[in-house]
Amino acid sequence: MKLLIIAGPPSGGKTAVIRQVIKNLPEGSLPAFLKIDVVHATEDQELAEEFDIPVKKIYSGDICPDHMGILVLDDALRWAESLSRNILIIESAGLCLRCTPYTTYSLGIAVVSAISGTNSPLKMAPLLALADAAVVTKTDLVSQAEKEVFRESIRKVVPKIDIVETNAVQGTGLRYLMRRIADHPDIGPEQIKLRGAPPLGVCTVCIGKKEIGWKNHFGVIRPLDMPEPLYRGD
């Protein structure tokens, strides 16, 4: 089975890209789709209706969505396998964009919109740096020079990343991504692991404690005038 992990900020065009990917998969491909989101998502239903494929959705609620993705990935692979699927597509709504959802054996695809500002690649640097390919969407809304400057801006973060530019609604230019997917090997025999280390731990804010002030919290904390976070607790 192939594993595709598609990540990127909200409204960047992830689902539009996935739609094109499913539409253009080589013959014999049997995709399954998992959507990981925070509180609300409809993409699973839309894709199930459009392509008649098995879909699942999970809300991460108080936990960061990438964190949730890692927790459920193993189950998801087994689910797709039990349905004899040969490609699992995971869509993750990156939240703080510090964490990266890509794993070993997966094809990591970061989706960024061309109209998100020149500095956006820097703002989501880890999300791009650990991906295999960056898909730049909405290129029909900018001039060619702007597109090239945006590409340059991505290259500043990751000089060698494979960049694919597209108007994902129409699917222009996605032949390069489809080739990359076709060439990507199946999951190997070893344990799947995260590519990058996520930001430090979980603190009591993450589990829903509402008090403000570091004195009210445990885990990774940080007073205003301290340069580095520290760990407080057992």
Add this chain to the structure above:
Amino acid sequence: MTKQFTLTVQSGKNRLGEQEGFETIEIRPGDTLAIVGPTGSGKSALINDIETLAQGDSITGRRVLINGQEPPESFVREPAFKPIALITQNTRCLADLSVEEFLLMHIRARKSGRGDLLEETMNLANTFTGEPISLKSRMSGLSGGQTRSLMIADALVISDTPILLLDEIENAGIFKDRVIQSLQRGNKAVILVTHDPYLALTADRRIVMRHGGVASVIESTGEEQQLIEDLALIEDRLHQIREKLRQGATFSSVSAKVLMAPARQSLQLNRV
């Protein structure tokens, strides 16, 4: 000019699913082609197909070849090798950059190490627009005419590609004739989407769009020469009226009659 290319557009299908009204369109260095047709007829889609060197993967299914072959991937994906520059109506302009930063980043993408092109681009852009652009301006703060002038200068100096695509430059409030003159230098192939009769008629060929596809390709036969000359006079007159208006002139019914008289007739009047 670096290399010369022949571009071949192979037909696809229009919005009704019908085959387009041509088999192939060959575009050679020095050619000028106009794309005409009503709003929504597929003009921008055609130049986007050319810009992305579509290989049957766009909505129209067209294929675009260079020198008769599928172009190498770098032609599409690497700005430094891309032989095409497109000036669109969409210039959303990456809001967080100054003109200088924007141009330097584009130089880095297209012609690394040629920082000297910055000044050349600015100087050319400022010949196209009446309102000077400064290096420190924010891209988002430029007017429509300034943005378009900058983008055209950028395409000519920084991209400096053998194939130029322009989407409705006449709408930008720029010095159109200076732009056209600059475009025609250097044996480039120029393809322009236009609603401007003068621009459309002076092109070597007109691509007529309908229902999202090419309906026909009209070769200029020379029979339209008289019309072109008439239009040039009208253009000239419009230009004069526009300039007077800009300076606050008012017009009487007599001056209106003179200004609006049919082209050839007024030419005779002038001779008398």
